[in-house]
Amino acid sequence: MFLRVVITVCLLHSAIGQRFNRPIPSPAGNAGGAAGGPSDILNQVSDISPDGTFYTKWETANGITFEEQGSPKNLGNEVAEQVQGSASWTTNEGERVSITWQADENGAIFQGDHLPTAPPAPEIPLLIQRALDWIAANPSKLSTPEEGQYNEDDGAGAARPQPNLQQRRPPAPGRRF
Numbered sequence: 493m494f495l496r497v498v499i500t501v502c503l504l505h506s507a508i509g510q511r512f513n514r515p516i517p518s519p520a521g522n523a524g525g526a527a528g529g530p531s532d533i534l535n536q537v538s539d540i541s542p543d544g545t546f547y548t549k550w551e552t553a554n555g556i557t558f559e560e561q562g563s564p565k566n567l568g569n570e571v572a573e574q575v576q577g578s579a580s581w582t583t584n585e586g587e588r589v590s591i592t593w594q595a596d597e598n599g600a601i602f603q604g605d606h607l608p609t610a611p612p613a614p615e616i617p618l619l620i621q622r623a624l625d626w627i628a629a630n631p632s633k634l635s636t637p638e639e640g641q642y643n644e645d646d647g648a649g650a651a652r653p654q655p656n657l658q659q660r661r662p663p664a665p666g667r668r669f
Contacts, residue, residue, distance in 0.1 A: 531556070544573075555588075556581045565596065572597035 531554040538548045544564035551557045560577030573595075580590040591604035616624075 544571075554582070567597060 531552040534551045534553055536550040538546075540546045545562065547561045549557075549559040556579075558577070558579045560575060562573050562575035565572045565574045575595045576593070578590065578592040580588060582588055589604065589606050591602060591607070593600055593602045595601070
């Protein structure tokens, strides 16, 4: 019995060892280029200044290029980063793709022919446009706010005397409920 346990453990150990020693296949279509492998870096520049500005640029043998620069922007009590950059590469179909971006405290804007765009806004129907034009030409002449509008002076938050509510009294000593 002991011999069977030892043989089973040895077989399991060799099976697990073979499973983990297999080479891991690389995923198809990785960023390494058309051949799927890593690509040599042809040119690389990186400059980081103590004041917070930076510039980096690199190019690979398979045609990937990347360039980005940034600098800090003083916003009073805070500092935001302004960044501009671009990148380009060739797809597996041979199409050249380029993208540019600009980012600051208001967010990022990306531009590229391959990026989706929103459809054009639909045209405003004629009757609605006429109503909007009339509203713009005839502003409200009321001196008081319309009903439902916020009015700071309406006294909604002011203290008001409460009506005289009768307090509940405890039952008389001789009465039981």
